[in-house]
Each structure stands twice: as C-alpha cells, then as structure tokens.
Amino acid sequence: MKNKYSFFTLLKNAFSYHENWGKAWRDPEPKKEYEAIIIGGGGHGLATAYYLAKKHNMRNIAVVEKGWIGGGNTGRNTTIIRSNYLWDASAGLYDHALKIWEGLSQELNYNVMFSQRGVMNLAHNLQDVRDLKRRTHANRLNGIDAIYLNTDEVKKFCPIINTSPDIRYPVLGGTLQRRAGTARHDAVAWGYARGADEMGVDIIQNCEVKGIKRNGNDVEGIETTKGFIKTKKIGVVAAGHSSVIASMAGLRLPLESKPLQALVSEPVKPIIDTVVMSNAVHAYVSQSDKGELVIGAGTDDYISYSQKGSHEIVEGTLSAILELYPIFSRMRMLRQWGGYC
Amino acid sequence: MFIINCPYCGEREQTEFKAGGEAHIVRPKQPTELSDDEWAEYLFMRKNIKGIQFERWIHIHGCRKWFNVVRDTSNDEIKAVYKMGEKPLIK
Numbered sequence: 001m002k003n004k005y006s007f008f009t010l011l012k013n014a015f016s017y018h019e020n021w022g023k024a025w026r027d028p029e030p031k032k033e034y035e036a037i038i039i040g041g042g043g044h045g046l047a048t049a050y051y052l053a054k055k056h057n058m059r060n061i062a063v064v065e066k067g068w069i070g071g072g073n074t075g076r077n078t079t080i081i082r083s084n085y086l087w088d089a090s091a092g093l094y095d096h097a098l099k100i101w102e103g104l105s106q107e108l109n110y111n112v113m114f115s116q117r118g119v120m121n122l123a124h125n126l127q128d129v130r131d132l133k134r135r136t137h138a139n140r141l142n143g144i145d146a147i148y149l150n151t152d153e154v155k156k157f158c159p160i161i162n163t164s165p166d167i168r169y170p171v172l173g174g175t176l177q178r179r180a181g182t183a184r185h186d187a188v189a190w191g192y193a194r195g196a197d198e199m200g201v202d203i204i205q206n207c208e209v210k211g212i213k214r215n216g217n218d219v220e221g222i223e224t225t226k227g228f229i230k231t232k233k234i235g236v237v238a239a240g241h242s243s244v245i246a247s248m249a250g251l252r253l254p255l256e257s258k259p260l261q262a263l264v265s266e267p268v269k270p271i272i273d274t275v276v277m278s279n280a281v282h283a284y285v286s287q288s289d290k291g292e293l294v295i296g297a298g299t300d301d302y303i304s305y306s307q308k309g310s311h312e313i314v315e316g317t318l319s320a321i322l323e324l325y326p327i328f329s330r331m332r333m334l335r336q337w338g339g340y341c
Numbered sequence: 342m343f344i345i346n347c348p349y350c351g352e353r354e355q356t357e358f359k360a361g362g363e364a365h366i367v368r369p370k371q372p373t374e375l376s377d378d379e380w381a382e383y384l385f386m387r388k389n390i391k392g393i394q395f396e397r398w399i400h401i402h403g404c405r406k407w408f409n410v411v412r413d414t415s416n417d418e419i420k421a422v423y424k425m426g427e428k429p430l431i432k
C-alpha cells in the first residue's frame with residue numbers, strides 16, 4: 001500500500017504538523033467505459049467494489065456517487081453491529097459480516113473503531129420474552145454467541161436502566177450478544193474507498209445517475225451528470241433510492257422507502273458502556289466516543305424521500321427513553337436527522 | 342409531519358392517520374388461478390415513486406374511513422385528496 005498508515009508514518013507526519021498526509025483516494029474523471037459500474041457510494045457499494053477487485057480481480061470498475069461517499073444512510077445510522085438474528089439465512093449473512101468486522105481495521109489498514117461493547121435487546125412483554133428466548137436458542141444452534149438475561153441481570157449489566165415493574169414498558173428480561181457493538185460509520189466508507197482505490201477502482205463523486213440505457217435485455221451504459229459512461233454490468237447499491245434507479249431500467253422492485261430517524265445529545269462523561277435496543281418501543285441507545293448519546297428512533301409508515309420523518313416518532317422514542325433511563329431526563333439533544341431505508 | 346385534509350372530517354394532523362401504501366392496485370379477480378410470479382407482483386412489487394404518488398390513507402383516529410391521497414414523496418407535499426371509488430382530479 002502506497003500510503004500505509006502506521007506508528008512510523010504517524011510520527012513522521014507529526015513533524016510536519018500533519019499537513020502533508022497524501023490523499024486517501026484519487027478523484028478521477030470517469031473513463032469512457034468500465035467492465036462494471038456500481039451505483040451508490042455508501043458502505044455497501046464501496047465494499048462491493050472492494051471485494052470485486054480483491055476477490056474477483058475486477059479492476060476496471062467504478063463506483064458512481066451523486067453526492068459524497070458515505071453521505072447517505074451510511075453516515076446517518078446509529079452504528080450498531082450485531083448478528084443475533086433469528087433465521088438461519090440471516091444468521092449466516094450477519095455473522096459472516098460480523099466476522100469481517102472483527103478483522104476489518106487490520107485488513108483495510110484503517111481504524112474503523114470497531115468496539116465489541118455488547119448489544120442488549122430488551123423484552124417488554126410476554127411475547128418479547130418468548131421471542132427473545134427462541135432467538136437465543138436459534139443463535140446458539142447457529143454457533144452465534146447469545147445469552148438470555150433476567151431482569152436483575154439486565155440491571156446488573158446496565159445499571160442506569162429503570163427496571164421497576166410499574167413502568168409503562170417494564171423490563172422483563174433481555175438478550176446479550178457480547179461480540180456485537182459499534183463502529184465508526186464514516187470510517188467504514190472511507191476505509192473501503194481507500195482500499196478499492198488502491199486496487200484501481202475509480203470512485204467518482206458528485207456524479208448522479210440520471211438514466212440507464214438499455215438494449216433489449218442488455219444494458220449499454222449509464223447517463224450521468226458527468227456524461228454517458230459505457231458498461232454492460234451495473235450494480236445498484238442505492239439503499240432507499242434503489243427503486244428510483246431500477247425504474248430507469250424499467251424494473252420494479254419489492255421495496256418501499258420509509259424515513260428512519262436518529263438523534264444525538266450533547267456530550268457527557270461515560271454513562272452507558274454498551275448498546276441497548278428496545279424494539280417494542282423503538283428506542284436504541286449507545287454512547288459515542290465523544291460522549292454523545294446516540295439514539296435511534298422508529299420508522300414512519302409512509303413512503304418518503306424527504307429525508308425527514310415525523311416529529312411524533314421522535315417524541316415516542318424519547319418518552320420511552322425517559323422512562324427507561326430517568327437519568328437522561330435533563331440531557332439536551334443537539335442534532336436530529338433522517339435517512340430512508 | 343403534515344396536515345391531511347380528510348374528505349369526511351377536514352384538515353387534521355397526520356398523526357390521526359395511518360398510511361396504507363400504493364393506491365389502485367387491483368385485487369386479482371381469480372386468486373386461485375394466479376402463478377407465484379403474479380402473486381408476487383400483486384403482493385410485493387411497488388412503484389415506490391420519488392415524486393407524485395397515488396396512495397391510500399385511513400383516518401384511523403377519526404372517522405376510520407379509507408380514502409386516496411396524491412402526495413409528492415420527495416417533499417411530502419399533498420396535491421389532492423379524493424374518496425374511494427372516485428377519480429383523481431390530476432393525472
């Protein structure tokens with residue numbers, strides 16, 4: 001790697017006040033033609049490019065992104081990583097991903113700040129208890145670490161949770177996956193971008209795809225704000241915009257794009273050293289390394305590309321958070337935003 | 342959050358309503374004759390439009406009636422509201 005990051009390069013660059021670090025990836029103009037083009041420069045699009053280049057030796061490929069890489073949902077999520085899903089297929093997929101995370105900083109030579117601080121999922125009613133126990137068993141059968149906690153054990157693992165039995169959504173138990181945790185979402189996009197670029201992949205930002213040229217059952221290329229680019233293979237990795245891009249090729253997808261919101265508080269000293277998720281009340285909390293509470297809310301039930309959700313969704317999440325974590329009652333929220341999933 | 346003009350009750354906050362997805366998807370006349378692909382088309386395939394979308398809403402915390410809405414999904418602006426069985430005034 002040209003610009004390998006290490007203790008020595010850090011030291012060397014310290015002598016010039018970190019003003020001479022090279023660019024992490026090039027900023028190329030699109031070529032006339034590529035073997036394949038990936039539409040969407042989020043974590044998934046960049047990872048697709050990286051593994052196509054690395055595992056399948058496809059180097060003449062490009063990622064085209066309408067804004068800046070990682071500026072979509074990748075830079076908007078609450079950074080939770082876990083693999084404790086119920087179905088065999090999901091468990092296989094997510095645990096494969098979690099294993100990649102476990103070695104990702106080393107593989108990419110880029111610190112993705114992966115932190116296996118554990119993810120706890122709370123049960124608030126009898127059905128939750130049954131579902132979470134069933135999921136714990138299913139996870140174990142699939143070789144995924146999972147334990148079931150009773151109310152006292154939940155309290156012991158995360159003492160700031162209000163486990164009193166008379167709250168609106170009492171904590172009846174929970175699951176814990178210790179290998180789960182968080183990572184820095186921007187770093188994932190940047191790390192994969194740098195790795196893909198190094199292998200010759202063109203990452204083209206500020207390049208919006210406007211149309212797809214078809215010839216019968218084949219594609220001939222994409223129309224973009226930087227002109228026409230020829231290719232016979234297109235990968236659409238555009239999250240909430242996938243239907244929009246598929247429709248350019250006359251395809252329909254079984255998808256609906258709905259707003260999903262998150263918010264962060266002012267930074268405070270360490271108060272919660274794990275991730276706690278409450279699916280029943282759509283309240284997800286962890287604390288960033290800067291000290292902000294990172295709070296995930298629920299989705300709206302209508303389709304929207306506005307990148308903002310309803311106020312009452314945030315209100316519902318925060319009222320659940322306040323009841324579960326009374327200690328947060330005087331925290332001030334700094335920013336709130338939406339993505340589309 | 343936005344205001345929806347229920348054709349039966351007038352303007353109310355969106356929180357009183359529930360979205361019911363894409364409108365004018367015709368229920369198959371002979372469900373028993375459908376292939377898996379046709380079922381998938383009916384049940385799952387959606388336009389998911391960025392722009393003007395025709396959709397159904399129900400005034401769930403009000404009159405509990407279903408009706409249609411024409412909304413721009415890129416900015417949530419509502420263009421028209423019309424009753425079930427009626428034709429929208431805009432195309």
Ligand SMILES: Cc1cc2nc3c(=O)[nH]c(=O)nc-3n(C[C@H](O)[C@H](O)[C@H](O)COP(=O)(O)OP(=O)(O)OC[C@H]3O[C@@H](n4cnc5c(N)ncnc54)[C@H](O)[C@@H]3O)c2cc1C
Binds near residue numbers: 067337
């Ligand atoms: C509020 C919120 C919280 C979340 N929390 C979590 C969490 O805790 N854990 C978790 O695992 N997941 C979470 N998610 C989901 C996760 O963020 C997404 O699944 C993931 O980021 C999707 O990555 P992606 O690369 O597929 O899409 P994106 O990062 O959205 O990238 C798609 C890219 O396509 C580009 N694009 C769109 N149209 C065009 C066009 N016409 N031409 C060119 N480019 C185009 C966009 O600009 C965008 O950069 C959350 C999502 C949200 C919104």
Ligand SMILES: [Zn+2]
Binds near residue numbers: 347348349400404406
């Ligand atoms: Zn009404």
